[in-house]
Amino acid sequence: MFLAWNEIKRNKLKFSLIICILILISYLLFLLSGLAKGLINMNTEGIKKWNADAIVMNKDANQTVAQSIVDKDKVDGKYKKQATLKQTGVIASNGKDEENALMFGTEQPSFLVPKIVKGHKVHKDKEVMIDQSLANKGFKVGDQLSLSQSDVKLKVVGVTESAKYNASPVIFANNQTVAKVNPQLQGDKVNAVVVKDKKWKDKSLDSKLEAVSMDNFIEQLPGYKPQNLTLNFMITFLFIISATVIGVFLYVMTLQKKQLFGVLKAQGFTNGYLSKVVLSQTFILALIGTVIGFGLTLLTSEFLPDAVPIKLDLLTLLLFGVALIVISLLGSVFSILSIRKIDPLKAIG
Template sequence: MFLGINEIKYSKGKYVLVILVMALVAWLIFILSGLANGLAQGNRLAVDQWQADGIVLAEEANSNLNASTLNESVLASIEGDQVEPIGQLSLAIRQKDQSKADLTNVSLFGIETSGFLMPKVIEGAADLEKNQVVASEALKNQGYELGDKLTAGKYAEDLELVGWTKESSFNIVPVIYANLDTWRAIKYGDNPASSELVNGFVVKSKDGQKITTSDQDSQVIKIEDFIQKLPGYSAQNLTLDGMIYFLIVISAFILGIFIFVMTLQKTAMFGVLKVQGVPTSYLAKSVLLQTTVLAVIGVGIGLALTVVTVLFLPDSMPYATNYPRIAIFSGLLIVAAILGGAFSIRTVAKIDPLVAIGG
């Protein structure tokens, strides 16, 4: 330990370079981790807020909420503690006095406003009448205000923004909530045949109760399975996580190469130490300690850079810090660095003292 730490103090230039490389790799990994978590959260946040256990969709909908169409009468066939209908629609809205260039993509949820799917309204009105909506407070950052009259797609009537909920998103866009009558009017118009249509039913179970449906045209999907099948969700997560793990492996090779080269440069010094009776195990521990210290410092600097970077990220960037994942990736980076540095131990063990000192 004494040898490794003092060598770092003596040859600051070489080791600062190693720390810098480690810090940059850690910085990149932490930023990618936050972006991956932000994108995942942007896809599923509204679904997580349901705190539900399952969802019943049409069998031919391929687990896609928007592609599912069921009659409200299906509710009677569902076994669960709490069951509520839901409708979903992707559309673009704008403030009535704004131009068409100011459209905002949102996901509209049609719900029973007295049920558990109705989020807590943190500002404004919670009782929704026809053509009234409450919206994720994320829309505040885009200039929307309570009382705004909204144009929604080709819907002929105006929507009124009457309340804010805490931030909620689905498929990376903010969520607005309306009652089922408003949702049906926007999606189907004045078609009387649509008066009992919904996209699906969200179900809460009690004490591990199994959720079932006796309707032959519908199926029960666990909430986590439903989330995994959201369009692009799994592919996006696999891609970004794959990039992160590749970077961790690459960091092991980079640090391993640095330590190996520096070990070769110290062959003569190691030879002298061996002649003086210093055991190979002590020298090996010194190399591993150096690697660990460099990795810890590099990861620490990477964390500090990440904290500063987050302060300057635009609101439109879907970044969300996941502290458990950050801790896991920090640990993996340090372990990968130690494994990379361990390749130099064999070089230390093979040093012949006489050859090393020119004997």
């Protein structure tokens, strides 16, 4: 370790360039990880807050809530705990701002509605609660909302925790209000029934209905799977590129020091010792680069606008950081193999 660190101090410029490469790689890797988490969160934030086990929809709806129509009485009483869901897309305006959103009609109270952070829950028709993501865009308690596809006027009485569904902000209302906005959802007609029951698979349903686990339901959200696969491939290829770049840099440096290693071997230094020196040097460089990249990622996340969906998970970042250091060490294998092949007499010349 002493020899490795001593060489780094004596050749600051050369090793600083390698550290800069590692900083950029780790910075990009951590940012991609945060963006991947952020995009997943945009799609599933509201769904995960339900803490549900399954969702009941029409079989012909292709596991899409908006395309499903279910008679509530065909599901009533079958599960330990359940909540009906009416969903319709709206374009809401408060006179100043206009946003695409989803309106959820729920029974009051319902576990589909997240924690209220401001105002109060819905008490009557034409009252609604908005989630925090809409509040961040200029909507507030007391606003009168007009809808592009309906003459119904809505009053905002509360703000809930952020509860985005498939990347859309959510407006919560009672079933009667949603029925006025979307006449297809009158009476006992609902889009889906969300279930909290560990034994949901044991319940029999009408032949026209199906119960789907929440994990499978999330997987079928429009764009969810392709988006995640794309980002995961990008992260995987970045790991591969990282190993290649680091390996090439270290290999070139080893070739440049071929004569030095020959002298050290002639003085009695073993292949094992020199291999440890290279590994120690790689570890120090990778650690410095990863730590600085991590710090830059945290700093960047503080200045990104709300429109950028970034969510940093410290455990994931820690695992990626460790993986990057391990990959850097694996990249130094070529250097170690080349050291073993150095003939002291030929290297000295």
